Amino acid sequence: MTMQQRTEPSPAAVLIAVAVLALVLTVAFGPFGFVIGLALFALMFVGTKHNHASEPITPVRTRSRLRRLSTAGRVDIVGESHHQDAIAEVARHTTRIDGAVPATAVLLPESARAVRIDLLRGDGSAVTAGYLRGEQAAGYQPLLNELAERGEAGSCPARITGGGQRQYNVHLHLGPPRLLRLDHEVLGTTPTLPADQQVTITDEEAHQHVLHRVVEGRTPAHVIAELKDCCISEGPHTGEHTLEVLLEGERIGQLSYAMARRYYERVQDWRSRTGRALCEAVITNEGTRGLHAKLLLPK
Known part of the structure; x- marks a missing residue:
């Protein structure tokens, strides 16, 4: 980077x-x-x-490993007016999705209350787009400083809006200061779907061993899941298309028929644009009902 x-x-x-x-x-x-x-x-x-x-601009090459941060929220950054050319350079090389240009943001602590927001370009380099607001920066400082000490940097999805006759603006899909687990290198910088609302899945009872292995006794666990195509194997909608949910390549359940009808085409479109359909998920312990996962998906 x-x-x-x-x-x-x-x-x-x-x-x-x-x-x-x-x-x-x-x-x-x-x-x-x-x-x-x-x-x-x-x-x-x-x-x-x-x-x-x-x-x-004098580029400085670093070897920071990107660690994904929670995406369960939306944060507007400040200072974009000073970096319009840099933001435009990122925007012009990426296709818009739902009216905005998707990008990957890297959060870099600069001082006790300043966190710089850089956007990754296609060649792996980065340009500055602005800063977190003071109170938000203060909340993220401990986690970002801890990552920096390990040679790592926090990242999250970003969206670029505006352009043309309007100023470019940038907002982040960024939740509370926490890391997403299963953040292994194979995920790269593929963006996750917008995390607007929780969606339950079915068939988790048959995959408790996978969920237990992932959470390692610690819940709630915030993870990155992948959605892939599959067919319903039983019930009144047998043979219909749905989306199965994978953690580390192993199945943990699937969307219900109703939720599949709502999200199937949108997930297909997202995958065609980004290469994979990744989303944030939260695994909780429901006591005698076992472990359950809820996906964070667009509205």
Whole structure:
């Protein structure tokens, strides 16, 4: 993963230096010198306002392993207006889904209350898109600092909206500060479906051994599941298409016929665009009823 690093002169220092030069010219040449100094001051002021667009970006190569964070929420970032060119570069190379450009965001702690949001590009490098708000950054700092000490960085799905005549904006599918388990390398940066609401699944009773192996006695467990096509094998809807739910490649259940009708085509479309149909899931212990999983899927 490549992060960008800039070295910028202080705008205040530049303006002070030009102001001093303008004063010297005024003393030396009178009104004519004052006009020259004023023109220089105006030019340098405009230059400092647009300096970020012309300065080269020096990439810094890191080997941070991306760890997926909970997606059960939506967070708007701030500061996008200062990074419009970088966001546009990511947006123009990705197809929109439901009116927004999907991307992968990386959360990088910069100080005690600052968390920078970078967006991954197709070549694996990253560009800065903005920052978390102060109170949200403070909540995520402990987890992100812990990851950084291990050479890791938190990531989550992002959506880019706007463009054209409008400003680009970025929001994150980001929940409370927690990691998703089963975050192994094979998942790569494939995005997960938007986590808007919980959806129950069926047939978990026959797959309790898989659920117990995954949670290792700790519930609730937040994991990444995969949805694949299958057919209903019994009941009044035998032979109809549905979606089975997999954890680490092993089946733990399937969507009901009603839920399959609602999500089947949407999941197919998502898979065709992203390569896989991944979603967040929560495994809970229901006591005598055993372990149960609920998927977090779009509305």
